[in-house]
Amino acid sequence: xxxxxxxxxxxxxxxxxxxxxxxxxxxxxxxxxxxxxxxxxxxxxxxxxxxxxxxxxxxxxxxxxxxxxxxxxxxxxxxxxxxxxxxxxxxxxxxxxxxxxxxxxxxxxxxxxxxxxxxxxxxxxxxxxxxxxxxxxxxxxxxxxxxxxxxxxxxxxxxxxxxxxxxxxxxxxxxxxxxxxxxxxxxxxxxxxxxxxxxxxxxxxxxxxxxxxxxxxxxxxxxxxxxxxxxxxxxxxxxxxxxxxxxxxxxxxxxxxxxxxxxxxxxxxxxxxxxxxxxxxxxxxxxxxxxxxxxxxxxxxxxxxxxxxxxxxxxxxxxxxxxxxxxxxxxxxxxxxxxxxxxx
Amino acid sequence: xxxxxxxxxxxxxxxxxxxxxxxxxxxxxxxxxxxxxxxxxxxxxxxxxxxxxxxxxxxxxxxxxxxxxxxxxxxxxxxxxxxxxxxxxxxxxxxxxxxxxxxxxxxxxxxxxxxxxxxxxxxxxxxxxxxxxxxxxxxxxxxxxxxxxxxxxxxxxxxxxxxxxxxxxxxxxxxxxxxxxxxxxxxxxxxxxxxxxxxxxxxxxxxxxxxxxxxxxxxxxxxxxxxxxxxxxxxxxxxxxxxxxxxxxxxxxxxxxxxxxxxxxxxxxxxxxxxxxxxxxxxxxxxxxxxxxxxxxxxxxxxxxxxxxxxxxxxxxxxxxxxxxxxxxxxxxxxxxxxxxxxx
DNA sequence: CTGAAAGCGCTTACAG
DNA sequence: CTGAAAGCGCTTACAG
Numbered sequence: 192x193x194x195x196x197x198x199x200x201x202x203x204x205x206x207x208x209x210x211x212x213x214x215x216x217x218x219x220x221x222x223x224x225x226x227x228x229x230x231x232x233x234x235x236x237x238x239x240x241x242x243x244x245x246x247x248x249x250x251x252x253x254x255x256x257x258x259x260x261x262x263x264x265x266x267x268x269x270x271x272x273x274x275x276x277x278x279x280x281x282x283x284x285x286x287x288x289x290x291x292x293x294x295x296x297x298x299x300x301x302x303x304x305x306x307x308x309x310x311x312x313x314x315x316x317x318x319x320x321x322x323x324x325x326x327x328x329x330x331x332x333x334x335x336x337x338x339x340x341x342x343x344x345x346x347x348x349x350x351x352x353x354x355x356x357x358x359x360x361x362x363x364x365x366x367x368x369x370x371x372x373x374x375x376x377x378x379x380x381x382x383x384x385x386x387x388x389x390x391x392x393x394x395x396x397x398x399x400x401x402x403x404x405x406x407x408x409x410x411x412x413x414x415x416x417x418x419x420x421x422x423x424x425x426x427x428x429x430x431x432x433x434x435x436x437x438x439x440x441x442x443x444x445x446x447x448x449x450x451x452x453x454x455x456x457x458x459x460x461x462x463x464x465x466x467x468x469x470x471x472x473x474x475x476x477x478x479x480x481x482x483x484x485x486x487x488x489x490x491x492x493x494x495x496x497x498x499x500x501x502x503x504x505x506x507x508x509x510x511x512x513x514x515x516x517x518x519x520x521x522x523x524x525x526x527x528x529x530x531x532x533x534x535x
Numbered sequence: 536x537x538x539x540x541x542x543x544x545x546x547x548x549x550x551x552x553x554x555x556x557x558x559x560x561x562x563x564x565x566x567x568x569x570x571x572x573x574x575x576x577x578x579x580x581x582x583x584x585x586x587x588x589x590x591x592x593x594x595x596x597x598x599x600x601x602x603x604x605x606x607x608x609x610x611x612x613x614x615x616x617x618x619x620x621x622x623x624x625x626x627x628x629x630x631x632x633x634x635x636x637x638x639x640x641x642x643x644x645x646x647x648x649x650x651x652x653x654x655x656x657x658x659x660x661x662x663x664x665x666x667x668x669x670x671x672x673x674x675x676x677x678x679x680x681x682x683x684x685x686x687x688x689x690x691x692x693x694x695x696x697x698x699x700x701x702x703x704x705x706x707x708x709x710x711x712x713x714x715x716x717x718x719x720x721x722x723x724x725x726x727x728x729x730x731x732x733x734x735x736x737x738x739x740x741x742x743x744x745x746x747x748x749x750x751x752x753x754x755x756x757x758x759x760x761x762x763x764x765x766x767x768x769x770x771x772x773x774x775x776x777x778x779x780x781x782x783x784x785x786x787x788x789x790x791x792x793x794x795x796x797x798x799x800x801x802x803x804x805x806x807x808x809x810x811x812x813x814x815x816x817x818x819x820x821x822x823x824x825x826x827x828x829x830x831x832x833x834x835x836x837x838x839x840x841x842x843x844x845x846x847x848x849x850x851x852x853x854x855x856x857x858x859x860x861x862x863x864x865x866x867x868x869x870x871x872x873x874x875x876x877x878x879x
Numbered sequence: 880c881t882g883a884a885a886g887c888g889c890t891t892a893c894a895g
Numbered sequence: 896c897t898g899a900a901a902g903c904g905c906t907t908a909c910a911g
Contacts, residue, residue: 241588242888586904
């Protein structure tokens with residue numbers, strides 16, 4: 192394996208010139224640089240990673256702590272892991288994957304051995320063990336999600352309150368005055384991360400501000416629960432003309448199945464808006480208007496902030512990514528009472 | 536951050552003694568070792584990763600190349616990634632995650648910069664770009680899955696032929712003489728990896744050897760296709776008394792839904808065996824007997840073989856992991872004709 | 880059982 | 896614009 196000395200010899204320069212020619216950290220005569228690059232090319236030279244880590248100030252590796260729990264939704268988890276890896280590569284960083292077991296010890300290990308320059312924290316729980324460790328280590332870190340106590344931390348997340356408000360706004364603009372919300376399972380609100388309550392509260396606040404009637408249900412992940420949830424919404428809001436789905440893919444699909452079974456057309460009989468989903472909603476029948484949770488948005492920003500921190504400390508913050516709306520045709524003005532088709 | 540010199544000073548020994556006390560590579564007086572460990576503890580010393588990589592012979596990092604395609608099934612993908620990470624940690628190895636974009640360039644980069652000691656290859660396609668790169672790099676690598684041309688490679692995979700034979704054997708032992716197979720979508724057999732054909736061929740061979748009648752269907756991933764597939768099996772095998780599900784979770788669930796709708800009980804009216812699933816089958820209603828694809832089995836062995844290769848070249852091989860059978864109560868003897876309930 | 884020292888392959892002040 | 900050299904923090908022969 193060729194070393195920097197080999198390149199220097201072939202190019203007829205010193206090793207410092209080779210280093211600078213490759214890093215661009217000082218100006219090099221064009222002809223010299225060309226000779227160096229030729230030598231690099233012909234020798235197939237790649238700087239040794241260990242030597243760079245030791246001599247330089249950074250390792251160009253981020254740790255990604257992505258614990259996987261029993262109730263982790265794999266496709267969303269995957270999307271975030273991939274988005275982080277991709278964003279990191281755009282800054283010439285590699286990603287070291289840390290998993291469940293060893294969650295906190297792994298962080299200690301890779302940070303204090305200086306194997307990584309920083310840490311990206313995924314699947315942040317309200318009360319997360321990793322918060323204390325990261326505070327203690329004082330290593331550049333970005334949380335994707337917001338722990339209960341975020342003092343001193345750098346966090347990035349979708350603005351769930353704004354997403355909920357946007358959902359209400361879009362439906363209100365179409366004329367809806369009575370909107371149901373199908374959320375996650377009760378367990379998710381009890382423990383879990385804090386985004387489901389943030390969305391729920393944002394929804395109620397935005398609806399209240401417009402004098403819109405609301406109902407709320409928290410089905411489990413199975414089809415029968417989705418069916419019951421819809422019944423509960425219609426019971427609480429007999430005039431409901433729109434529903435917001437802030438739930439997992441299986442539940443969203445199940446709700447559409449139930450509507451189809453009952454002969455309720457979307458958006459003719461009911462407008463439906465999917466909110467904060469990290470999956471595509473245009474495979475549904477019908478495709479759903481959506482305010483998605485875009486993994487790439489949060490992850491790109493999180494990596495940017497980690498890179499900034501590698502350069503030096505930055506102000507702690509909670510940075511909220513603004514939501515976006517995509518129209519797919521599942522929202523229409525509500526039927527007037529007279530023309531409404533009877534509900535089963 | 537404490538260095539090995541600090542530890543040596545505090546313990547009153549030389550740095551080589553510290554190094555050997557920690558690595559155990561030469562014998563150290565018990566009292567000396569104790570002083571060293573005390574110093575390490577009190578200073579919170581962790582060897583610098585870059586320095587170890589540069590001075591030592593290995594980096595203790597494996598690259599994990601896990602491309603994610605449009606039709607990747609996230610839960611299975613996730614299970615394999617986690618199983619590799621866990622197996623690696625058991626050998627004190629970390630995992631560097633390489634994703635889709637940059638699949639082959641990433642391998643070149645991390646291998647020739649000596650950032651990793653070896654490569655674990657996931658989601659192996661029949662005709663996989665990474666094969667040529669890895670041959671060229673000559674770096675310790677294990678494939679989880681078997682490419683078409685595996686010459687010179689170390690591969691680990693479930694023994695799909697044996698799994699299919701075991702499925703037939705279990706059903707034959709219960710008295711079944713006519714068995715349907717619901718496989719993956721036609722596209723998967725056309726391109727994709729080679730395990731679906733391996734399972735299919737193993738199934739036909741085992742059935743033929745026992746004079747068992749067979750039928751085969753390849754539904755797409757949606758519910759309606761699953762329904763049609765079942766119809767096709769009954770059309771081809773009117774006396775079918777058992778079905779093997781070698782398909783994704785959604786399809787397996789859909790088949791059970793269809794059976795329930797039609798009033799066909801499992802295993803009373805039809806025995807069902809799930810084969811090579813990387814998800815739990817005991818959440819199904821009813822829970823299914825299963826010959827699972829256990830990610831940990833293949834991944835543990837794959838990592839073991841990678842570790843071996845770091846020590847020096849080993850014989851190329853395709854190592855097939857034997858299947859296991861778990862009973863959940865979804866197989867029973869077939870109804871005799873007279874007592875059979877009529878099919879809808 | 881232990882130590883002094885070379886060397887891994889870079890980066891980056893220091894010097895000109 | 897370029898070079899000679901120190902130094903990053905380890906591991907591991909070499910020596911005793």
